[in-house]
Structures are given as structure tokens and as C-alpha cells.
Amino acid sequence: MTNCIEVKGLCRSFDGFALKDVSFTLPGGCIMGLIGENGAGKTTTLKCLLGTIRRDEGTVSLLGCDPWSQPRQAKAEVGVVLDDCFFHDSLRLRDISAILAPVFPSWDSGLFRDYLDKFQLPEKKTVKELSRGMKMKLSLAAALAHRPRLLILDEATAGLDPVVRDDILEELLSFVSDEEHAVLLSSHITGDLEKIADYITYLHRGQIILSGPKDEILERYGQVGCSAAQLAALEPELLTRVRRGEFGCHALVADRAAFQRVHPELPVEPVTLDDIMLFVGKGEAV
Secondary structure (H helix, E strand, O other), rough: OEEEEEEEEEEEEOOEEEEEEEEEEEOOEEEEEEEOOOOOOHHHHHHHHHOOOOOOOEEEEOOOOOOOOOOHHHHHOOOOOOOOOOOOOOOOOHHHHHOOOOOOOOOOOHHHHHHHOOOOOOOOOOOHHHHHHHHHHHHHHHOOOOOOOOOEEEEEOOOOOOHHHHHHHHHHHHHHOOOOOOOEEOOHHHHOOOOOOOEEEEEEEEEEEEEEHHHHHHHEEEEEOOOHHHHHOHHHHHHOOOOOHHHHHHEOOOOOHHHHHHHOOOEEEEOHHHHHHHHHHHOEEE
């Protein structure tokens, strides 16, 4: 299994914000969810990956190519879906092939029509006549029609109803059904990622908090409910973050098994990706 994305030591600074030493890999045949609060650096990371902004330090490889020094090679087999449809409102769907075919040497007009039929998108309609969900399906159809090996999506399912989201998630799972294709999906909808993602990378204030196989992360992390007195007696090295409330405390543990060996009297509950983000975003460091 080869890696479709390799990021090592990525740094990019702006006024008041910096990506710091971002590193992760995405193997072929897998979906990675990129999560983090607004302003965490997800979109900046994607822009560095796509070569639309220059990185200060580090290396980026998309399908073995550097998107900055080898933009044509790197982007030839990458499909991109952003959170807003980039086609002009007056454009008819049947005319999109004529526009994109010269841009992508591997553009397949027949495949694009097949996706329009599959997604129930009438060729005679203009982009303006489409709902948000239909526009996202159109963007996905266009991204898939030049037969990419890698899909990069930035909040592509945000604001969509559950039925449309499920349609898109099913298409992404189908896309990675072999070991040659991969998906990087930036999303706030962590429930969707828990359904389909193989890997999770969590950015917080420009730094990676965790990155790895999703199932291992959710199996390893846990939360403990206890009183303030019980919390004070716990070993700090067993805890990651703490949230204190009027009716007690909750602590995030990064190794459920290790915690249970030391404190079998305290039950450790499973966590969701949202739980981990809330502990990091609103909890206290230990």
C-alpha cells in the first residue's frame, strides 16, 4: 500500500496565526478526516497541499509529486471539492464538459454524464437553479470525471440534509474501494467521519493534537467522571485534559487500558471525536 499524501514538518505563518510542524500520511485505499475548530488551520493546510499558497517549511507529496514545484503533475490526478460550487450561476450543466475537457487531459465526458444521471442532475438546468445539495453533487461529479486517484474535500457536506450527505459519503466509500484511491475530507461533521474515515488528523491552533487510525484513537481514548476530590488524587500523567462543572469533573485519558489498571474502581467511558475536541478546546491542561 503506497501513500497518496505525505506531509512532513509543514509550517506556514500569517499575522497572528501559524501552522507548526504539521505531519501526516494518508495511505491508498483510505479516507482521512481532517478535523478542528474554526481557525484551527484546516483550510490553510489544504491550500498548502494544493500549492495555492507557499509553505514556509516542510515537504508535501501528493501521489509522489510536490504540488508547488510540480503543479501540473501533482494536480493531474487530484480532484477537489470546496464548500462552495465554483461554476458560474448562468452555466448549464450540459456545457461543463466543454469547459473542463481542455483543462484535464483525462476528462471523460461520458463519465461526467453518467454521474449527472446517477446524482439526478438535469443537464438542461443552470447552476443557479440547483439547490446547495445538488451543487455539491455537481462539484463531486466534475471532480470524479477526470478520473483522479486522490480526492480533497473542504467542508463539502456542510449544510446538507442527511440524505444528500449520505449519498456523498457512499460515493466516497466507493471511490476508495481499492488501494489506489484515497480521500482527504475536512469536515466539522464528526459523526460522518466516524462512519467512513479510516484515519483522523486533528488540528488545534495550527498544531496537530493527534493523527492516526480512527478506530485506534476511539478505542484508546476515554473519559472519567469523578468528584473534585477524586480528581485531585489522580496521577496527572494518566490524564490529558480536564473539564470542571457544577456537578463534578470529567477527565480525558489517552490510554483507557493503562488508566483502568491503576484505577479499576473508576469506570472509563468511551468518547466520540466531538468529546475529544471539547476537552481540548474547552478543558484545562493537566
